[in-house]
Amino acid sequence: MSSTTWPDAWTGRWIWSDRPALAGPSREHPYGAADPARFDTRVLFRRTLQLDTAPRTARLRITADSDYRLFVNGRELGSGPIRHAPRHIEYDEYRLDGALVAGENVVAVIGRFRGFPSPWWEPSPTSYTLGGGSLAAEIALDGTIVGTDESWRVQEAAAWTPTAPAGFLVTQPEELLDARQLDADWAQRGYDDGDWQPATVLREHSIVGPAGRTTPGGEPWGAPRRRPVAPLTGGRRLPAALAIADGGPTAWDGSALDPARALLADLLATSPAVPAGAPGDLAQPVDIPGGRRLLVVDFGAIVSGRLELRVDAPAGTTVAAALLEAPTAAALDSAAVLGYIARGADDRFLSWERIGGRWLVLLVDAATDWRLEEVSVLERLRPREAVEPFRSDDPRLDRIYDVALRTADLSSHDAYVDCPTREQRAWTGDSVVHQSVDFAANLDWSLPRWSPRLLAQPRPDGILPMVAAGDFATPAVPTIPDWSLHWIRQVHRLHDYTGDREAVAELMPVAENVLRWFDRFVGDDGLVAEVPGWVLIDWSPVQVTGRSAALNALLARAFRDVAELAEALGDSGRAAWARARHASIADGFEAFWDEERGAYRDTIVDGERGRSVSEHTAAAAVCAGIVPDRRRAAVRRLLLDRAAVFTRSPLADHGADALGPVAGTPVSVRDAPDWDTERLTVGAQPFFRPIVHEALDLLGETDRLPDLLLDWDALLDDAPTAFRECWEGGSYCHGWSATPARDLIVFTLGIRPAEPGCTRMRIAPRPGRLTNASGAAATPFGPVHVTVAGDRVEIVSPVPFTFVDRDGRESEHHAGAATTRL
Template sequence: MSSFCPVAFDLPLGKMTAMSSTTWPETWTGRWIWSDRPALAGPSAEHPYGAPDPERFDTRVLLRRALRLDGAPRSASLRITADSDYRLFVNGRELGSGPIRHSPRRIEYDEYAIEDALVAGLNVVAVLARFRGFPSPWWEPSPTSFTLGGGCVAAEISIDGDIVGTDASWRIREAEAWTPAPPAGFLVTQPDELLDARLLDADWTHPDYDDSDWQPATVLHEHSIVGPSGRTTPGGEPWGAPGPRPVPALTGERRSPVAGLILSGGEVAWDGAALGPARAVLSGLLALWAGAADEASTDLELPAEVAAGRHLLVVDFGAIVSGRLELRLDATVGTTVVGSLLEAPTSAALDSAAVLGYVCRGSDDRFVSSERLGGRWLVLLVESETAWRLEEIAVLERVRPREAVEPFRSDDGRLDRIYDVALRTVDLSSHDAYVDCPTREQRAWTGDSVVHQSVDFAANLDWSLPRWSPQLLAQPRTDGILPMVAAGDFATPAVPTIPDWSLHWIRQVHRLHEYTGDLEVVASLMPVAENVLRWFDRHRGGDGLVSDVPGWVLIDWSPVQVEGRSAALNALLARAFRDVAELSDALGDAGRAAWARDRHAAIGAAFEVFWDEGRGAYRDTVIDGTRGRSVSEHTAAAAVCAGIVPAHRTAAVRRLLLDRSAVFTRSPLADHGADALGPVAGTPVSVRDAPDWDTERLTVGAQPFFRPLVHEALDLLGATDRLPDLLLDWDALLADGPTAFRECWEGGSYCHGWSGTPARDLIVFTLGIRPAEPGCTRMRIAPRPGRLTRASGAAATPFGPVRVAVEGDRVEIDSPVPFTFVDRDGRESDHPAGAVTTRL
């Protein structure tokens, strides 16, 4: 290392107090910078504003800015954004990464307090920036604007009031140590990562590193068709002014392995130049080793001395973890490591996971993955010409923070465990957005997150993410419907949408109003909600029901029949119309409310066509005027939740939902999981079974995703006391994965956020704590413990937690806001804020 400092400036101390995120200047001084080779191919007849260069995907650059301070600062902060990614270092210490996922025409910035990282004398701010090029599950390209859209970074540093932004004085070098990695496929798009540390000085983020042979950063000038061109700061095309990050920084524990095993790697070959062959090698070794999985109970003590040669390491973290993988090795230069963090130690699991490769530099060999990974089992193939030592393995968990309330506890330890694992499942599936699963896709699916959001509103005092989720997802296609995911590869119009996912998004907006009372945000989302409903109206028949709706009508993974007029889809649509009517009332929008209520009523009247008096149930479909044969929990529950079941039919629907002996489930994911064929093998998951069951006796049961509607329906039907028993169905998932809940009763991902509903339902239904007025200014407390003789816990509100404890007929309540108590006979009593003891 050298003390050479070619670019530095002196900052006098004591001019201003610390700047907060609300006092940054409205206009940026920091400029967009990159190398002199952005990943753009330039204008053409087909792309007059330029286009990404297909030969320069997944590029990285290293950036540095030296700062010389007279003394330690009293206050210092930094804000930064990038297209696509950055990792920020100050004086060799990594402070964070970002930005959060965003739409193609919107971007956010992150802010860091950096005074504790700065010292008197020489300092350096360093950035590892990356432009992906290819869409990923958490990034989609932005429109190019001649010089923007192919990689850029903008940052500002405020030290005691003086602001210095990115400009040509920053030093830059293209990072050649990473091999660009395209997506492995359309469905499996988690990016692989191959780092040759021999091409990256371990000290490049430190102040006394010699960057004299680096180049000045290139300032990117925006070219605009209308108006003056040449803008170099954020605020123009394609993102407009960056907004502050609306969700907190990700956080989490450092997770270490609990067990592991080192085996001979066999006679295999991998030259370290590409990850494709490495993936094949790992897959073959896992297939050979799969039968010996139980051997991984062997303790793995670090540091571990390993002889020269080729070895396979199988490491068990003992639970699903989600974050960035860290490895530290003491090995000779050229030692190669390739591996993957998996849901299960099988070759099928490898099909849907990222593969990592690392070539040792021979000193300071510490690898931290660029991406968040998820899994339980780490498999590593290490090849070295000499003996080497594995010094550390860890996963630095990175999930949204949860400010916990008092957990649910009862006289049934199974329910307590289900509550805890449900919360952990949602934690693992909550990043900068609610994602389906941390182990595979990490996509922000438009419909999945309705469950995550409901759990956070009930059990997390930090409501940043449940507030942000419906706003992030509000990125409609040009025809008004929402894509199946937001801010990711499947958001493209080339991918058909899941129409019912947009209806679950409307429920998210409704729940946001219920818990926060934020009419300003609701008003901003209502045009999107209306256009979603008008999209459905384009497929409405003369009877008021929608029919043969295009796209992938999923409803649930169970074989719910959806051809022709789908009863479940129409019921979800009716609920969405009612939600929009209620939200419009809150906004004082009488016209929209009347329109939505008229459509709700029309669906309710036409819904009678699905009723089969002989079966005593709603059938799932009507095709060419003929009722189909299948009957499902989905149709019955959605109709109740939509308020379209006539009073004289509610008893029959209640009996159907409570008759658990008639319920069966099956999932196409049973053969597409990490322990079977993998994600892309076998019959497409969009193909569902036609009725081959006794439709006159059996009812298609809901998978975990749709069970919240079943539980809500039973609550509306007066059967809330039955929910503790129904939630014990999650016991089966505990048996399959004791640390996180799987996607389906049969197969699927080993950790899926939409299976976390018990963490909400035990609070909202069993303890009976829910808002009585928007914004939780008044709560409704109606405990329904069923067979439980003891149950306690708390619910989140903006004013603090509401605690309820039930012991026999005795109920203790402590609430920061007034509440209405409802006893088991339906008698209501109003109480002021504070502690109350009453009888159930």
């Protein structure tokens, strides 16, 4: 894709078939509604262009409700749009230079209306004509614009069977394609679309007023915005090994996916053959005997993208597929099942959705011998413009850094998502970790800039939903209140790294309303209590009943963040309000302190302090700046006493390892203290460890972090290519576990902004026991390189910087290269 200058007003009109997924007004829906009978439907579009000569310049912009896949002269160029709010939509741009030729050209699109909410799509309000499927596009040919209108030809695509989500928690969209009903040449030049219908132009219309515009800009989305994040990129991932087993006694007839899921689950439960090594070069075709076969393909690592299968098989051959974290029936519970029925020629299946996992299972039923010509995953991830990687004299830390970056890559699509192998939801709180990694280690900042804006979709009462632009964004799902506080930290970090005052000013009213939502639960002591929703904090059993110390500390940090942002904007009134609320929480927080235990207790219930003590409360209080000087030594001792720390995750039995995501005890059930609360401290899971590390940095213990980051080494035992969600179980790849990629740059190499926008950097290496360490950090002006060799420090920076030695002495340096002593 490439940017061009487009007119503000669109020429291309909203078009669809003559049967959008809309129902007229009724007693229950007086303003009209979506029609579930037309959900998950696809429409084929074609536009032939007769050109005397190949154009010098050619651009295209396109958007759709819900999805599109774009083809030019038979070649797929891309898909979209990115996930978006119900009343906003983005458009994509493509360069067509070199794709168009003199003579006949064809621009073809598959449009899809989802209807069913998914983890990455949220329905928009409907009118009589919009909100049930639509497409708009414009092609600029040497300055002349050709837009979508009734001259485009359309045909409803019967090859795909509409599928509904498998359940409330397991909602990855599934796909069933009968290729016998889709001509392989439909997007090519020379294809006869004479029996197709003219496109139907959709005119904006509502219950009041005359019929309105036909072009983008009106209800329900307003003017489409240019896509703010870079196009997804990634290479083709090929398998490492393949095993073939008997496919069992029962056939799948290809009519629906539920029976295919059940058959795959039964076969996986019987422990099918798992490949132990490559039977040959899997980049080459593999001949498979006819009959019913189960294929288990190992990609050797977690991958995320679109599954591609090419087979040479007889017409009617059925293929049921799922990409899993592990080759188990429990893993299948979290995955989408894909179905394909071969046409008998030109059989290439490219999955519509991005899926993730390591193990691909295929149940194939073929009448005769057939050939697996290709199996691969086309990775589609946000781009990472890499900086020099962290390297040291401890190869374990180097590997942890590399796997942390890969974990962040896999969990970064058009938004930061939790786990590419399961939900792919844009959780409001999770992404605080992904964003920190990208600002530190990725020179492409389009996604860390966009993330807080995407997530800024408050409920009417001011708090943010637990996810953005997805099924759980509905008000019917209770929110996670602390996730909104982590979002405020994202806004603060956005200011630190980019200095973008305009973006911060846009988000400040949302941040203020989030904090005012909490004010309705404040008692006379200044603390919030019995906050509704799901107060999660972390997967460890940190106690949150009554007055939660961890939640109040996170709230205090958010008030301080907002105060600092308001001061940077010159908003003294909002700053004073936030400072006052921060001080009030600081005063009330003293009630959690237990002098005998030498720690803050986690709760106060009915006026009595609870028994539990956690890293979460201690670390969040330090980061919030509400720990008095006289308590800092005790808090430091608690955070450094690693022998007293224990963790426990409710996810240990949920997921690919044992039970599926909805089996067993609900993960929201939190263990009451059954441990020695006078000796043991509830430890943070990977998600909350960044706050623990930030606290130790503030307490002057930054040199301890290289040793603490070695905890991630244990996660590599059963998931060696990406970091798991928890120390005990959970997803095999989760973006919130990627924090070592940030910490080794920001804390160990000590590279962070000294002024908003990185116009001056602060460099304070704290390598701890490491003798040698090197790497780079991203800035808008290029990378900052730091090399530590003993006490010698070499720095190359594109901007001025302040160096801080081990004793805290500061020295100022101009941009360029410098050598100093630690």
